[in-house]
Amino acid sequence: MKEDRYEHVDELLGAFQQFSKMNWQKLTMFGLKPSEIRVLITIRLRNTKADKQVLTVSEISKLLKVTSPTITQMVNSLLSQGFVVRTSDSQDRRISSIVLTEKGELLADKAVAKIREMFKGMVDYLGQEQSETLIDLLNRVHAYFEQIQDQPDGY
Template sequence: MNEDRYDKIDELMEAFQQFSRINWQKNNPSLLKPSEIRVLITIRLGTEKSGKPVLTISDISKMHKVTSPTITQMVNSLLAQGYVVRTSDAQDKRVSGIALTDKGVRLADAAIARIRDTFKGMIDYLGKERSRALIELLNGVYHYFEEINGQLED
């Protein structure tokens, strides 16, 4: 009887595996990597949400839950391509901020619009109630993995 609750384990594993095979960025008209586009989006939404004109590498790395050197590499690439600029803090010259250029704003806004349209389509496809249930379930799954990952690190 106790094993019945695990009878769908293979189907659950397969459902998660399907997401690794989806090409989320299929309609990406830019030559940027998906990770670079995510950084642009993070800067765009992060500055809007915080009201700050720039974000630091540390801010961005915390939002992505990756190391600062990983973000620095992407920011340097975006800098070289003209999507972002680096600014100095007037009080502390060791701190530099990252801001989008006009080119970066246009690409980030276009990417945000594409992503929102994709999720609007999913809501239309699933319906409002099933979409709410999905949000609740996915948040629960996320918290579960956060919890077990925290336990594994202890």
């Protein structure tokens, strides 16, 4: 008997390739690089949830799963544009925290609103039930890739 449980592997691969070609996550917003927007949003959402909790470069790095030198570059760019400020810890001068300026908060809020609107449109397009199914499937796909990533040779 022919095993056809893998008959859709090529279609699945093609669907994932379509997303990588779309570059929907790479859209520039408000004159900033997508990576800079992600840093602003990460700081903003973290502050919203934790009553103005300050973040260090290494904490932002862990949250975004990017190296600290990469985050430092982005923070320096955001600093020069007036979106963030760097503050020193009063007990340990080696530790510096990254805090959004009012300008940074406003831009992060606009970016979050724009992204949420895009996903609201997707929910409208798919409908409630298919949206819930998609969320479940994407979470399961992410868990699968996290699981195989930890294995030697990716499998």
